Amino acid sequence: MIQTLPELIAAHPLFAGLPGDVAELVAGCARTVAFGPGRLIFSEGERAETLYLLRRGRVALEVRRPGKAPLMVETLSAGALLGWSWLLPPYRWHLDARALGTVLAVAIDADCLRAKADKDPEFGYRLLQRMSAVIVDRLQATRFRLLDLYGAVAP
């Protein structure tokens, strides 16, 4: 079944459950995109101008290391959001994002989204609330990983 852009957006956890006009509003800034296996979706230091809603496939967030293979620090799957550096100046990606297979996503233009959020603060607040929940989730998971949980000597 072919889904329309607003349907795809409304079905994604980032926007699920919000009033229907939110998906319509966001769809005005969005398009569907696909990346082949191994494709670099964005690159450290580049201008961050897109929010991706992952629909299918997996993406690795990588840190480059001189003279060594890049280190994967997180993988994201369908239902995740990819990229938040577009939210705050200086709007630069901190990491590389690479498709680990075929990836389907909704790409949302960040300038357009920020302009809509500025114009409609209620929408902006909701967007920030949802984004913060994801950011907090990943921050917590990152903190727990700092504990080196599995390296502990005994089960």
Add this chain to the structure above:
Amino acid sequence: MTNASSAPAGTPVLVPLAYRVVARRHETADVTTLRLSPVADAVAPGRPGQFNMLSAFGVGEAAISLSAAPDATGEVQHTIRDVGPVSHALCTSAPGDLVGVRGPFGTDWGVDDLGYGDTVVVAGGIGLAPLAGAIDVLAERRRYGGGRVFVAVGARNPDQVMLRAELGRWLAAGVRVRVTVDAAPAGFTGGVGLVTQLLPGLGFDPARTTALVCGPEVMIRFSVRALVDLGVPPGAVRVSLERNMQCGTALCGHCQLGPLLLCRDGPVVTWNDELATLLTENER
């Protein structure tokens, strides 16, 4: 879950029986799986989740869980991480060497009453070893139409992923296996992230799920919280808790956790509020 089950009457629970190492498999740089065969008398067959006290002669004794369900050979299998004198002696023992075994001790995962609804297994690090026998049984049942089985494994890095042969076998039996590590070089095909982040995407039905969780205690706490947040009833979560064990027979008190003697009332216990408090208080 099966209740406290020390070794059956007639088994000499304080005297180790002699077993011989018949096979050894290096899992990771510091984890080894041993198969042990009785030289003469054998301990009673254990159930997945129970443990034996293994002795390295002249070094000492340590509690080590069974890492495979019992089979017709009468052998026992243990997967051991080299962290100190006893585990080091065990990990470096070679085929033909003698090891002392007494047990089996403690409660088990209770796999007999599982396998009709969904079962979610969450394992961190060496915590996969005590769960492996239970997954074996559930995977076999799955092959013949049993309930769905989901396994989420967390490890520090790809080199620390153990029991790879078992992981492949479970996948082939229709078990949904997902592995995640804290960090990995590019090219790793598993996930990178916290083991709890695997749970929402596994696809189990929380209301009809039983969860089995084993790993370091902090990881257990986070995992139980994540499962309960997803809608798994706390009473449907079983965890394996471990304390320093000496006698294994509820005599010495070394393994006490609040009102529990974990060699008898554990290691596998059903999650409840009191346990949640005990585990947080204990770590203050």
